[in-house]
Amino acid sequence: MLRYRLAHGLSLRQLAGRLGMQGHGGLSDYEKGRRLAPEDLIARYESQLRITDGELRSLHSAALAERAGRTAEGAAAPETLVIAELPSAPADFRGRDAELATIAAAAGECLAGRGPVTVVIAGQPGAGKTTFAVQAASRAIALGLRDAQFYVELGETSPETVLHRLLRALGVPDSQLPADAAGGAAMFRSRLAGRRCVMVLDNARDEPQVRALLPGPGPTLVLVTSRHRLTGLSGARRVDLGELPERDATDLLADIVGAERAQAEPEALAEVVTACARLPLAVRIAGNRLASWPNWSIAHLADLLRDEQRRLGWLTAGDLAVRGAFALSYRRVPATTRRLFRRLALAPGPDFGPEAAAVLLGEPAEEHLDALAGASLLGLAATPGRYRLHDLLRLYAAELLDEEEHRHDRENAERALFDWLFRNARSNAEAIAPMADPNPEARATALAWLDTEAAGVLEACRRTAVRTDGAFDSLFRGLTQGIPWYYDLRCRWPEMVEVAELAMAVAERAGDLSERAYAHSMLGLGRIGQHRYRAAVESFEAGLADAHATGLAAEEAELYGRLGLAYEGLGRYGEAEASHADHVHRCQALGDRWGEAAAVGRRSHALRMLGQHSEAAICLRRALSMRAQLGDERGVAMAEYRFSALRNDQGRYDEALRRADRALAVFEAHDDRWGSAVVRFELGRALAGLGRFAEAAASYRTAVKGLDQVGEWQRRAEAASALAQAQAHALGRR
Numbered sequence: 001m002l003r004y005r006l007a008h009g010l011s012l013r014q015l016a017g018r019l020g021m022q023g024h025g026g027l028s029d030y031e032k033g034r035r036l037a038p039e040d041l042i043a044r045y046e047s048q049l050r051i052t053d054g055e056l057r058s059l060h061s062a063a064l065a066e067r068a069g070r071t072a073e074g075a076a077a078p079e080t081l082v083i084a085e086l087p088s089a090p091a092d093f094r095g096r097d098a099e100l101a102t103i104a105a106a107a108g109e110c111l112a113g114r115g116p117v118t119v120v121i122a123g124q125p126g127a128g129k130t131t132f133a134v135q136a137a138s139r140a141i142a143l144g145l146r147d148a149q150f151y152v153e154l155g156e157t158s159p160e161t162v163l164h165r166l167l168r169a170l171g172v173p174d175s176q177l178p179a180d181a182a183g184g185a186a187m188f189r190s191r192l193a194g195r196r197c198v199m200v201l202d203n204a205r206d207e208p209q210v211r212a213l214l215p216g217p218g219p220t221l222v223l224v225t226s227r228h229r230l231t232g233l234s235g236a237r238r239v240d241l242g243e244l245p246e247r248d249a250t251d252l253l254a255d256i257v258g259a260e261r262a263q264a265e266p267e268a269l270a271e272v273v274t275a276c277a278r279l280p281l282a283v284r285i286a287g288n289r290l291a292s293w294p295n296w297s298i299a300h301l302a303d304l305l306r307d308e309q310r311r312l313g314w315l316t317a318g319d320l321a322v323r324g325a326f327a328l329s330y331r332r333v334p335a336t337t338r339r340l341f342r343r344l345a346l347a348p349g350p351d352f353g354p355e356a357a358a359v360l361l362g363e364p365a366e367e368h369l370d371a372l373a374g375a376s377l378l379g380l381a382a383t384p385g386r387y388r389l390h391d392l393l394r395l396y397a398a399e400l401l402d403e404e405e406h407r408h409d410r411e412n413a414e415r416a417l418f419d420w421l422f423r424n425a426r427s428n429a430e431a432i433a434p435m436a437d438p439n440p441e442a443r444a445t446a447l448a449w450l451d452t453e454a455a456g457v458l459e460a461c462r463r464t465a466v467r468t469d470g471a472f473d474s475l476f477r478g479l480t481q482g483i484p485w486y487y488d489l490r491c492r493w494p495e496m497v498e499v500a501e502l503a504m505a506v507a508e509r510a511g512d513l514s515e516r517a518y519a520h521s522m523l524g525l526g527r528i529g530q531h532r533y534r535a536a537v538e539s540f541e542a543g544l545a546d547a548h549a550t551g552l553a554a555e556e557a558e559l560y561g562r563l564g565l566a567y568e569g570l571g572r573y574g575e576a577e578a579s580h581a582d583h584v585h586r587c588q589a590l591g592d593r594w595g596e597a598a599a600v601g602r603r604s605h606a607l608r609m610l611g612q613h614s615e616a617a618i619c620l621r622r623a624l625s626m627r628a629q630l631g632d633e634r635g636v637a638m639a640e641y642r643f644s645a646l647r648n649d650q651g652r653y654d655e656a657l658r659r660a661d662r663a664l665a666v667f668e669a670h671d672d673r674w675g676s677a678v679v680r681f682e683l684g685r686a687l688a689g690l691g692r693f694a695e696a697a698a699s700y701r702t703a704v705k706g707l708d709q710v711g712e713w714q715r716r717a718e719a720a721s722a723l724a725q726a727q728a729h730a731l732g733r734r
């Protein structure tokens with residue numbers, strides 16, 4: 001075999017590709033005489049190399065006869081028949097410790113008499129399933145499964161052909177081979193009985209192909225690799241291979257390129273690993289490129305891989321190609337499923353659900369998502385019912401989308417998805433606003449949608465803003481009027497600021513002053529959350545100008561209230577009180593009871609900070625009454641919280657404690673993290689004032705954690721200091 005291959009000037013990889021094999025390790029073993037090639041492979045070998053004299057088949061038959069130990073008279077085969085078909089395990093294998101431990105445990109069960117055990121090894125194309133299976137099988141052999149080791153590359157080969165090949169390896173002459181698969185399977189189970197074996201069934205097509213090859217009771221470990229999850233294979237264990245951990249992927253690349261080069265360019269090495277998305281095949285190809293071109297710096301390859309449109313082209317080395325591995329799986333799924341795969345390249349954010357997929361496809365998508373996941377072209381996200389597309393698969397899907405779909409269809413699909421995201425983001429954000437339906441279930445559903453889709457909404461905003469043609473600008477309209485409620489509740493200030501700035505760019509491109517006013521208002525609120533109070537004042541003042549120019553009276557009133565909050569952050573409480581008072585008057589003129597209630601509550605805080613406690617209490621009683629009449633639970637809790645802070649200042653700790661307890665119950669029920677954190681601080685103050693220092697310390701401790709999470713650094717420092725004092729008092733120290 002070696003002589004014929006060299007005569008045609010082919011490398012092992014090149015010949016393996018022609019023969020339809022996934023790897024070339026088996027060919028090397030066949031050429032060196034370590035293993036006997038199966039009969040169907042001999043036929044393909046002769047066909048590809050145009051061998052017409054039958055020499056290979058004659059040599060193969062002679063070798064089989066010798067292995068079986070048969071004479072011309074048909075003497076029986078010796079019992080010491082050696083079957084060692086497993087290719088050599090790669091020396092540079094890295095990682096997969098948990099997965100290897102799963103296989104080792106299965107091997108232990110076989111040795112303990114609880115076999116056979118079948119393990120299906122699945123994973124996206126390029127995850128290194130075959131390499132892992134060989135490594136795991138080698139370790140199982142070392143543990144004691146040494147009687148026989150089989151390695152079969154299944155592909156499209158029929159079970160009958162494979163069974164004949166396995167039976168020949170077990171010493172069965174051609175004259176005794178059963179004619180059908182059922183007879184072959186029965187004989188195979190009989191011949192294997194009692195042997196401590198490892199079988200690697202590589203690149204399985206489907207479940208029926210595998211079932212015919214499974215052994216009967218006995219100490220046999222079967223490792224099955226497949227591009228499909230083979231969910232119909234009952235009783236099988238499952239190992240799912242994802243991308244490598246960063247450390248393991250880096251070590252693999254360093255092993256291939258050499259320690260000296262890796263140590264000289266650690267940053268570039270890490271960048272290449274990131275560009276390869278830690279996919280083993282991609283990392284190996286990148287390493288092979290660098291090893292083949294020693295004059296290339298690692299930084300040079302990193303620079304080439306930065307171009308996403310050409311990245312898959314650079315991830316090719318000889319007959320190894322990431323794109324080719326993906327294509328094999330892609331071509332095997334139905335046409336509509338392929339269309340969904342292509343369009344998923346348009347999905348913003350790290351993951352997506354069936355609803356977004358249905359919008360892209362234009363029809364229900366659950367079955368197609370399941371098919372793509374079954375073919376390992378999609379991964380499962382951490383959130384149940386959602387999916388993720390590996391970075392390199394996303395690039396591959398984008399390539400196919402450009403090649404196979406008209407631009408008009410691509411634009412329509414993306415537009416439909418962004419419209420769906422923006423409309424739902426606004427409506428769900430408005431559903432958690434104080435004036436919305438107080439139904440707890442509806443509110444929880446809306447909040448869950450926003451938590452799940454927030455990253456996708458942000459990315460959709462970015463893509464809309466960077467489009468120079470403004471084709472999607474109209475979709476953005478109105479988003480800044482609703483989504484601030486969500487960002488404020490979740491204290492997601494950086495996202496609020498970014499979306500506001502993007503909305504500003506879109507509004508300015510469209511010359512839309514009213515939308516710009518809302519964007520200024522949202523931007524200022526986000527800057528308050530980031531403690532950038534001077535910048536917030538600038539935003540609100542600009543927003544006031546736009547709101548006044550366009551007649552947005554309600555937004556102009558709200559902007560005065562938010563301006564007051566910014567003044568408070570700067571310690572300018574007199575200006576804050578005046579701004580809040582202006583907000584109150586404007587809401588009264590508009591008949592806006594919700595806005596008035598909020599404005600009165602805000603004004604109370606400015607009055608409290610000015611030391612005008614009586615006036616602050618009057619405002620808070622009024623705010624409580626208005627909030628209660630409006631059915632605004634969270635608003636009532638906010639007023640109770642502010643009243644608690646006021647009573648703590650006045651030393652009226654019993655009342656402060658009662659009000660803080662009432663506020664905390666509501667904030668926690670509404671999943672208001674900011675409210676829960678700040679009221680915990682007031683709860684601690686009240687408990688400490690009552691001399692209940694151990695309880696105060698516990699409340700302060702929770703407040704410190706919560707304030708840290710919501711970015712309230714100044715209050716966190718105050719809570720940490722108060723915690724230390726409460727702990728000292730609890731221990732009897734001053």
